Amino acid sequence: MSAANWANFEVIGRLLSHGVDPNARSNGNVTALHLAINSQTEDAENVFHSVRYLLQAPGIDASVVSGSGDTPLSLARRSYEKVYYLLKEHLDRFTSSVPSIHDVVFVQFRRVARVARARDDGVALCNDAETVENGDSESTAIPILNHRRKDAKFCMECNHEAPIRSHHCPLCKMCVLRKDHHCFVTGGCVGLGNQRYFLTFLFWCCVGLLLAVPIMWSYMNATVAPWYPLGFFYYAGPIALIRWALGYSTFGSFCLASLFSFAIGGLCSALGFFGMNVFYTCYGYTMYEYHSAPIREAFDGDGNSLGERFRLVFGKNWLLNFIVPQIWNQPLLTQQIANNLFRDNTSIYNVKGIVILDQDGNRVIAKYYDKKMFGTVKEQKAFEKSMFQKTQRNTSAEILLLDGVTCLYRSNVDLYIYVLGSNRENELILESLLNCVYDSISTVLRKVVEKKALIDNMDTIILILDEVCDEGVVMETDVQAVVSRCALRGDEISLTDQSFSQVGMSFFTSAQERVKWSLLK
Ligand SMILES: [Zn+2]
Numbered sequence: 254m255s256a257a258n259w260a261n262f263e264v265i266g267r268l269l270s271h272g273v274d275p276n277a278r279s280n281g282n283v284t285a286l287h288l289a290i291n292s293q294t295e296d297a298e299n300v301f302h303s304v305r306y307l308l309q310a311p312g313i314d315a316s317v318v319s320g321s322g323d324t325p326l327s328l329a330r331r332s333y334e335k336v337y338y339l340l341k342e343h344l345d346r347f348t349s350s351v352p353s354i355h356d357v358v359f360v361q362f363r364r365v366a367r368v369a370r371a372r373d374d375g376v377a378l379c380n381d382a383e384t385v386e387n388g389d390s391e392s393t394a395i396p397i398l399n400h401r402r403k404d405a406k407f408c409m410e411c412n413h414e415a416p417i418r419s420h421h422c423p424l425c426k427m428c429v430l431r432k433d434h435h436c437f438v439t440g441g442c443v444g445l446g447n448q449r450y451f452l453t454f455l456f457w458c459c460v461g462l463l464l465a466v467p468i469m470w471s472y473m474n475a476t477v478a479p480w481y482p483l484g485f486f487y488y489a490g491p492i493a494l495i496r497w498a499l500g501y502s503t504f505g506s507f508c509l510a511s512l513f514s515f516a517i518g519g520l521c522s523a524l525g526f527f528g529m530n531v532f533y534t535c536y537g538y539t540m541y542e543y544h545s546a547p548i549r550e551a552f553d554g555d556g557n558s559l560g561e562r563f564r565l566v567f568g569k570n571w572l573l574n575f576i577v578p579q580i581w582n583q584p585l586l587t588q589q590i591a592n593n594l595f596r597d598n599t600s601i602y603n604v605k606g607i608v609i610l611d612q613d614g615n616r617v618i619a620k621y622y623d624k625k626m627f628g629t630v631k632e633q634k635a636f637e638k639s640m641f642q643k644t645q646r647n648t649s650a651e652i653l654l655l656d657g658v659t660c661l662y663r664s665n666v667d668l669y670i671y672v673l674g675s676n677r678e679n680e681l682i683l684e685s686l687l688n689c690v691y692d693s694i695s696t697v698l699r700k701v702v703e704k705k706a707l708i709d710n711m712d713t714i715i716l717i718l719d720e721v722c723d724e725g726v727v728m729e730t731d732v733q734a735v736v737s738r739c740a741l742r743g744d745e746i747s748l749t750d751q752s753f754s755q756v757g758m759s760f761f762t763s764a765q766e767r768v769k770w771s772l773l774k
Pocket residue numbers: 408409410411415420421422426427428
């Protein structure tokens with residue numbers, strides 16, 4: 254705050270890059286933006302750069318009203334002209350009163366998702382969103398509204414929240430929900446909102462060209478040259494151009510040949526794109542997602558049947574779209590599709606399991622969260638066996654990759670403790686989880702991490718595993734918190750033993766706290 258007050262833009266930039274909240278309020282509901290504009294320095298350049306840095310901060314609210322009723326814009330009007338136009342441009346870009354296509358697409362689909370999740374029967378129509386907005390079933394919609402941030406990601410380019418399944422298009426300068434591709438022919442992105450029109454456009458392109466090509470062929474066969482034996486060469490645009498230039502044919506037949514070549518090219522690409530789009534839709538993906546392995550692995554495709562997948566793109570009575578655009582039939586989302594489209598961050602990034610084996614590779618405890626990969630005991634045992642063999646072969650490493658699963662482990666005397674995560678999972682998160690499990694067990698067993706002691710305290714160990722990880726989501730990595738919640742004889746267990754990493758973490762958080770306070774002063 255004092256940095257903003259003196260328009261010290263270098264300090265502001267550094268503070269913002271350390272994640273300091275740009276919307277923090279001081280006395281009189283004044284934000285850093287107010288202070289920077291109204292700063293006590295005479296240097297216009299400093300004020301300009303301070304404001305510029307602040308406006309680049311993700312999530313900054315540039316239209317906040319201070320206690321004295323001033324918005325940053327009204328202050329800027331009395332300040333330097335350059336600052337005023339900078340702020341005005343920012344406000345026009347991000348808070349325009351006319352909703353952008355971006356807003357329309359997202360607001361609409363977010364509402365659909367809320368309704369789809371609020372309803373029990375699993376199917377929601379877009380029109381039903383209105384009833385929720387009007388407050389008819391507010392009680393069911395509110396919990397989802399409150400958790401809105403969890404099902405969104407923040408797009409730095411748009412300075413906007415966007416659903417997880419949207420992808421930013423740098424050409425269209427917006428996030429596109431369920432993006433298929435950027436179409437260079439129509440000059441726009443194809444996403445969930447307009448895929449139905451794209452598909453019908455391609456379909457009728459194919460039909461039209463399939464009619465036109467044979468007619469043109471037979472016409473040229475009759476007028477330009479018979480196609481057999483070499484006449485069909487003359488139908489190709491470039492050859493017709495050369496023949497016309499050399500005076501062998503007329504300008505009319507050259508035009509006809511070029512048109513014919515374009516028709517053939519158009520037919521091939523339209524057929525190809527239509528086939529591909531139908532193929533991806535049949536599998537419940539888009540082109541972009543189908544070819545992006547991490548996204549494709551993260552979910553099974555939208556919808557459980559072909560009908561559901563086509564109704565997601567076209568809405569009800571989807572085949573009729575090919576005759577008349579059924580604009581009034583909004584895309585139809587089932588519960589599963591809504592969860593896919595607006596899924597939580599946490600459900601993609603998770604822990605697959607925690608396993609403890611003894612020195613012979615036999616299972617002591619195992620908890621698997623990924624039911625798809627480790628559905629049966631047989632699969633689990635087979636995985637444990639190959640994992641243990643790999644561990645034995647390479648004793649120096651503490652991390653190994655197996656069947657696309659990242660396994661981190663720590664061993665002690667006759668125990669091997671493994672944490673399994675997907676190969677996209679951050680290894681540092683897995684490592685902190687592993688350390689937490691190990692240190693908690695060590696604390697509970699009073700540093701005697703052995704099979705016998707572990708089996709004697711089995712119930713507490715199971716409680717620890719439940720405490721650190723729930724359904725594959727990391728819940729807690731603080732050893733003291735876990736132990737104090739699990740230990741039945743908590744008073745007997747020493748809690749003073751802090752590992753080095755914890756000390757490091759607490760130092761880091763206190764440093765962050767201090768930076769925050771210096772800004773608020
Ligand atoms: Zn974006």
